[in-house]
Amino acid sequence: MTVELNAQLTPEPPRPPTFHMSLPNVASLIEDYQCNGVIRVPGLFSAAEVAGIRAELERFMRDDLPSRPTDARTFEADGRTVRNLWRLEIHDPAIVPMVEKPEILSLVSQLVSGEPLLVGVETFNKQARVGSAVPYHQDNAYFCQTPPDMLTIWIAIDPVTMANGPVYYVRGSQKSGMQPTKPSGVKGNSIGMAEPPAVPLEEQFCGLLEPGDALIHQCETIHHSAPNTSDFPRLGLLLVYRGKHTQTDPKLKAAYTAAVSATPPS
Numbered sequence: 001m002t003v004e005l006n007a008q009l010t011p012e013p014p015r016p017p018t019f020h021m022s023l024p025n026v027a028s029l030i031e032d033y034q035c036n037g038v039i040r041v042p043g044l045f046s047a048a049e050v051a052g053i054r055a056e057l058e059r060f061m062r063d064d065l066p067s068r069p070t071d072a073r074t075f076e077a078d079g080r081t082v083r084n085l086w087r088l089e090i091h092d093p094a095i096v097p098m099v100e101k102p103e104i105l106s107l108v109s110q111l112v113s114g115e116p117l118l119v120g121v122e123t124f125n126k127q128a129r130v131g132s133a134v135p136y137h138q139d140n141a142y143f144c145q146t147p148p149d150m151l152t153i154w155i156a157i158d159p160v161t162m163a164n165g166p167v168y169y170v171r172g173s174q175k176s177g178m179q180p181t182k183p184s185g186v187k188g189n190s191i192g193m194a195e196p197p198a199v200p201l202e203e204q205f206c207g208l209l210e211p212g213d214a215l216i217h218q219c220e221t222i223h224h225s226a227p228n229t230s231d232f233p234r235l236g237l238l239l240v241y242r243g244k245h246t247q248t249d250p251k252l253k254a255a256y257t258a259a260v261s262a263t264p265p266s
């Protein structure tokens, strides 16, 4: 009786938040990821969070980038428009707490089958009319990890439309593992696939997004994107995670080192 009475009168102590519950359908996201190698997560960031991230990226490019090493960015062919920012977790650590949310870590730990480590924060800016294409590739040609428990979260800061160069993914391609590569000669994407896949564009997963939506792809999922021929920018912020247990594969690393030496990012 006393116990029951206490239970009625004593307010429940606050519970630790179960963050993964705030992402709908986590089980189906995981199933989809394992099947297709890519998933769309709508509304991962709020409009206010997106505005904060955009403001920080703009501040960083204006105030800090000129004093950072040249490999902190890749310019477009015009030599002045930023194509990519690299290693923001080092060059602009203020961005990390803005993006590394507990619900993301919870989901990522399940997708990489282990403790998630944030190993890269970068951008693909794809400015209006100037933003260049990204050739067909598998990220693990750059990351060189085994097992391939590694992924990228691609967060839309601008709307991504058919016209401004969305990323296209070949569903299920991660299941076939790494395909032969060749140096691409593209600054910022130095290693690509030796042969493009036979899957027609209209059968590929097209990553159309609203600001704050995200795509998550496994590091061996084949993907690419077209140039931005529109009047609208297409800024994406990318978070790269690996499981703590992955290791560098020396063969992949040798191929990547040769490609990036031939075409450095800056």
Ligand SMILES: O=C(O)CCC(=O)C(=O)O
Pocket: 124, 134, 139, 152, 154, 165, 166, 167, 223, 224, 225, 236, 238
């Ligand atoms: O944003 C793009 O156009 C390409 C992105 C990409 O290659 C990646 O997410 O690994």
